[in-house]
Amino acid sequence: MSDTITRADLEDAVFDRPYVDADEERTEPYPYRYVHGGFEGTETRFSFYLPPQHSYAGRFFQHITPVPESEHLALGLSGAEDKIGFAFSSGAFFVESNGGGAIDLSRPQLNTDPTIGAYRANAAVARYAKLFAQEIYGEHRTFGYAYGGSGGGFRTIACAENTRGAWDGFVPHVIGSPVAIPNVFTVRMHAMRVLRDVLDAIVDATEPGATAPIDAGLNSEQRAALAEVTRMGFPPPAWHGHRTMGTQAFGVLYQSLEAIDPTYFEDFWTVPGYLGADPDASVHRDRVILTTSVAETYTRGEAARCGLFGDGAVEGPAGGVDEAFKGSQAGGDVIVAVRLAEMPRIDPANAVLTVLDGAAAGTRANLKRVSDDGLAIIDFPDLYPVLRDLQPCDRIIIDNSNFLAAQTYHRHQVPPPNSRSGTSSVTRMAAPSIRNATFSSDL
Known part of the structure; x- marks a missing residue:
């Protein structure tokens, strides 16, 4: 194969020097060239x-992940998730890219x-894939198709x-509105917090035959x-899944507000017109700010060996719509849980754990929850490999103030007319009338 790919062929001058560092025939689970x-x-x-x-019919499929992640996600997938097998059965070769390199989702x-x-990174890979196919399969017209969901749909x-010239067709799916982030998450998080004790009754009321x-x-x-x-826009029957609904990507997304709208979190607790400034609001009941220390840490490997919990927290990400935001798999020695020296008065679900001293000082990590025995479970643990340096007796602070504040961010958004962008282009207002607004008719 020619080692020279011209800049004219690739168009983007940043990506005009492609290289191949592995080229091998493989036989499992089916014959292919990697x-x-x-x-x-x-x-x-x-x-x-x-x-x-x-088996080749002149085309390739390229999966666009929700966030730039890894070029090694397709191997090992099976069944309906087998992207390579699906491509082969459709007369295509399969292409994946790291999208320019995995990003640190723990910070803006x-x-x-x-x-x-x-x-640009995915387009450069697609153009090179077409040129490479000419060398492998002979001169022909190569058709390329890109697809992706959620953030991958937007991409x-x-x-x-x-x-x-990079692709010939596109299949985006699971697409939100231009202001979907963070608003569709915030309003659901607020409802899940306020309705947590009555969601089973709400589900019963949506069942066939219900009269109440x-x-x-x-x-x-x-x-x-x-x-x-x-x-x-959240349909009431969808609450049937509330027990496993979780926060999804909100634990990552809401922290971007600190960069986009840096005064919001202080305003929420102090400026009239925001829920946190209302002394009677339930956010005060649910707010936890606890300074304590680490009693014990558990790695992914240790948690798996001792059966610490079985709800999937031990598992790493796999690159799909529902887990791409969890980061790239960082290994079995990643800290997935921390035993606290003191118990918070309530479970500060989705709080931020900040390390105050020791080798990991300054590290911030999201928590999924704190169990009744003081076990703080890290949410998206692969985003925080530096927590490997966390040691017993290190001081930490657990604070869910910003998570609570973010839950009503949607109430203060005024998108400009015909906006095609998200949070960064909206105007925020305190709007005291919003705080006291009634949303009780026409459920």
């Missing part, structure tokens, strides 16, 4: 999975070129709107929270 490489001077990497000539990305991860759309009003027995705060989330 090719790995990247682009000199960049963090972009790719993997190509090429079927035998007789302020000093990176967003176009790299949005579309697929970005690829369609900002490139030419869905908000029967709810107090005024609960009734308002249910009406608010319903009007924002």
Whole structure:
């Protein structure tokens, strides 16, 4: 194969020096040729999975992950998740890329070129895939198709709107509205907190044959929270999954507000018009700020060996819509839980743990919950490999203030007319009338 790929062929001057560092025939779970490489001077990497000539029909499929992640996600997947097998059965070879390099989802990305991860890295890989296919299968017209869901859906759309010649078709799915982030998460988090004791009754009221009003027995705060989330588009029957619904990506996404809107979290607790400034609001009941110390830490491997918990917290991410935000798999020695020296008065679900001293001082990590025996379970533990340095007796602080504040951020958004962007372009207002608004009719 020619070692020279011209800049004209690749279009983007940043990605005009591709290289291949692995090229081998494999036989499991089916025969294919595996090719790995990247682009000199960049963090972009790719993997190509090429079927035998007789199975190839002149096309490739490229999965666009929700966030830039890894070029090694497809191997080992099976059944409906087997992207390589699906491509081969469709006469295509499969392409995956790290999208320019995995990003640190534990903090806002302020000093990176967003176009790299949005579309340029994937487009460079797609163009090179077409050139590579010419060398492997002979001269032919190679058709490329990109697809992705959630954040990968947005990135697929970005690829369609900002490139030419890289792909011939696009399938974005699970697409939100232009202001979906963070609003669709915030209103659901608020409802889950306020309605946590009555969600089973709400589910019963949505079942066939139910005659009682869905908000029967709810107090005024609960009734308002249910009406608010319903009007924002959350269908009441969907509450049947509330026990396993969790926060999904919100634990990562809401922290970006600290960079986008840095005064919001202080304003929430101090400025009239925000829920936190209302002394009668339930956020004060649920707020926890606890300074304590570490009694014991548990790695992923230790937790698995002793059966510490069995709800999936031991497992790492796999690159799909529901777990890409968890970060790339960082290994069995990642800290997944911490035993606290003191118990908080209530479970500060989704609080932030900040290390105050020791080798890991300054590290912040999201918590999933704190169990009745003082076990603080880390949410998305692969985002915080530095917690490996956490030691017993290190002082920490657990604070859910910002998580509570973020839950009503949607109430203060005024998107500009015809906006096609998200949180960063909206105007925020305290709007005292919003705090006291009633959302109780037409559930």
